[in-house]
Amino acid sequence: MTGRLAYRTDLKPEPAEVRRARHAVREQVSRWGLAALTDTAAVVVSELVTNLVRHAHAPGWLRVAYVNGVLRIEVFDPDPHTPQPCDADLDDEAGRGLALVATLAAEFGWEPRDGGKVVYAELHHSDVPA
DSSP states (O other): OOSEEEEEEEEOSSTHHHHHHHHHHHHHHHHTTOHHHHHHHHHHHHHHHHHIIIIIOSOEEEEEEEETTEEEEEEEESOOSOOOOOOOOTTOSSSOHHHHHHHHOSEEEEEEETTEEEEEEEEEGGGSOO
């Protein structure tokens, strides 16, 4: 698939948004014919939107775009602070999200934007086993 495909939705800082965003992205990525990326994209979206809900406590947005073999997932939140991965202990119930995203993504990071930040992950379609 070539060209540019994009999906965007606003997010509320509510736990139900994690499920809604995950399902919306699964549906959209499948609709684009990228079934091999669906599960990984859903996990990444879950983790990034969870961080918005837990840490930003303010509305944001989710954007997913596919261009030239790269699926880029972005979550904006108005908190300008740098995301900090944690060193979670074995018994901790949280603190692994950003490490998981960094492991799953070909590229992962954040950039300042509009008084806040965008945390992004890129999944390369060519990296998915056939």
